[in-house]
Amino acid sequence: MTDNPVDPNSGRLDHTNEPPGHPDGTPIEEIDGRTLAIGSLADPIVHLSLVVPTYNESANIGRLLRSLHEVLNGMGATFEIIVVDDDSPDRTWATAAEIARTHPEIRVLRRTGTSGLATAVICGWAHARGSVLGAIDGDGQHPPEVVADLMAAMDERTDVAVASRHVPGGGVSNWSAVRRLLSRGAQALGLLLLPGTVGRVTDPMSGFFLVRRDVVATANLDPVGYKILLEVLARGDVLRVVERPYVFLERKEGESKVSAGHYLGYLRHLMRLRIHPLRSRALMRYLLVTVVALVADAVTFLWIFDRQGWNLTRSAAIAGEAGILLTVALHDLWTFAGRAARSTLDRIRRLLGVQIALGTLLAGRLLVINVLVNWFGLGPLTAFCIALAAITPVSHLLGSRLTWRRITA
Numbered sequence: 001m002t003d004n005p006v007d008p009n010s011g012r013l014d015h016t017n018e019p020p021g022h023p024d025g026t027p028i029e030e031i032d033g034r035t036l037a038i039g040s041l042a043d044p045i046v047h048l049s050l051v052v053p054t055y056n057e058s059a060n061i062g063r064l065l066r067s068l069h070e071v072l073n074g075m076g077a078t079f080e081i082i083v084v085d086d087d088s089p090d091r092t093w094a095t096a097a098e099i100a101r102t103h104p105e106i107r108v109l110r111r112t113g114t115s116g117l118a119t120a121v122i123c124g125w126a127h128a129r130g131s132v133l134g135a136i137d138g139d140g141q142h143p144p145e146v147v148a149d150l151m152a153a154m155d156e157r158t159d160v161a162v163a164s165r166h167v168p169g170g171g172v173s174n175w176s177a178v179r180r181l182l183s184r185g186a187q188a189l190g191l192l193l194l195p196g197t198v199g200r201v202t203d204p205m206s207g208f209f210l211v212r213r214d215v216v217a218t219a220n221l222d223p224v225g226y227k228i229l230l231e232v233l234a235r236g237d238v239l240r241v242v243e244r245p246y247v248f249l250e251r252k253e254g255e256s257k258v259s260a261g262h263y264l265g266y267l268r269h270l271m272r273l274r275i276h277p278l279r280s281r282a283l284m285r286y287l288l289v290t291v292v293a294l295v296a297d298a299v300t301f302l303w304i305f306d307r308q309g310w311n312l313t314r315s316a317a318i319a320g321e322a323g324i325l326l327t328v329a330l331h332d333l334w335t336f337a338g339r340a341a342r343s344t345l346d347r348i349r350r351l352l353g354v355q356i357a358l359g360t361l362l363a364g365r366l367l368v369i370n371v372l373v374n375w376f377g378l379g380p381l382t383a384f385c386i387a388l389a390a391i392t393p394v395s396h397l398l399g400s401r402l403t404w405r406r407i408t409a
């Protein structure tokens with residue numbers, strides 16, 4: 001087997017003189033980085049299509065593919081295993097193709113011109129034939145036998161079956177305290193920004209799950225970095241999610257490809273999903289209502305404090321309350337008009353929830369105003385404006401979490 005020269009600029013293999021496919025004739029599907037849509041039609045002869053994203057896993061992929069093939073063979077359902085390799089310099093695609101020669105259910109896609117775990121999984125699903133799609137890492141850290149548990153959980157009512165480290169029986173082998181902290185920190189940040197999505201499962205960071213094709217076929221999946229499950233939960237038509245435990249094993253060979261860049265990518269991904277539902281007319285209305293409520297808040301304060309001569313705290317409290325009520329009313333009646341009708345009880349419960357949450361923030365605002373005026377000697381109006389500017393972003397984050405979470409995220 002000739003070793004391909006490596007292009008010094010990209011560090012990638014130079015394929016210019018290489019014939020298509022695997023030198024020994026085992027078909028490797030060469031694909032470029034274009035994103036393909038996931039079709040809604042499945043091939044009736046294949047039930048499960050499990051995608052294995054790989055980058056420089058030549059030392060792990062053989063063992064994984066053999067044990068995965070064994071597990072799936074024992075399950076009794078028809079299946080295909082799709083390795084999506086981003087043109088690994090260590091020729092993981094060739095090693096996988098070697099296995100594919102004797103295991104017809106294994107396919108190898110070699111993707112050039114792009115990289116990324118999450119997009120590799122989507123690319124695999126776009127080439128898949130099964131009615132159930134899945135993702136499992138290619139380094140052996142996700143135990144293949146758990147696929148059988150996930151398949152058993154994928155009944156006709158279930159949309160997504162997730163292998164979780166955070167349900168009873170789940171866990172990680174020996175992660176450092178720093179890695180646990182980072183993982184939990186990332187999850188907490190996700191809960192803050194996307195509670196309706198991240199809060200649906202115990203392990204939203206899991207890269208090991210199954211999903212029914214029609215859940216993702218209509219969703220414009222457009223992830224960043226690693227978190228493919230997050231993308232599916234946020235954009236897919238997901239109603240019922242089940243979880244099964246697994247222990248995240250230690251890598252036998254090689255190392256994780258996670259870098260600091262992936263944490264930034266995760267943040268970008270969260271922000272993109274946070275804004276996504278509002279990227280429409282609703283966003284414009286949302287922002288307009290925010291401005292109107294802020295102005296109403298300030299005008300009410302000025303009128304009561306300046307004109308009526310009421311004391312600072314009472315004026316700010318009434319003004320703040322006016323802002324809250326106006327925000328809720330306008331969002332309900334205008335910003336999100338036409339969205340799913342809610343029962344009166346649900347509306348009252350939501351209104352109370354908002355009242356308590358935004359009311360708490362209002363109390364915080366009153367405290368800030370008093371400290372600024374009484375301790376720092378600032379003018380009432382300046383103090384009012386500073387407090388309003390400081391609290392507003394938090395109240396909107398909280399507000400949308402509480403009031404419109406089923407609508408926005």
Ligand code: GDD
Pocket residue numbers: 052053054055056057084085086115116117120137138139141205206207208226227248255256257258
């Ligand atoms: N095709 C492709 N392209 N595959 C990639 C890429 C890429 O750019 N980057 C990584 N992979 C493959 C790896 O080769 C491996 O098979 C799998 O994706 C997971 O990558 P790791 O780098 O080993 O990730 P990890 O072990 O740190 O994190 C994994 O587990 C976490 C906990 O479940 C990932 O699945 C994370 O998404 C997950 O949060």
Ligand code: MN
Pocket residue numbers: 137139141251256
């Ligand atoms: Mn790994």
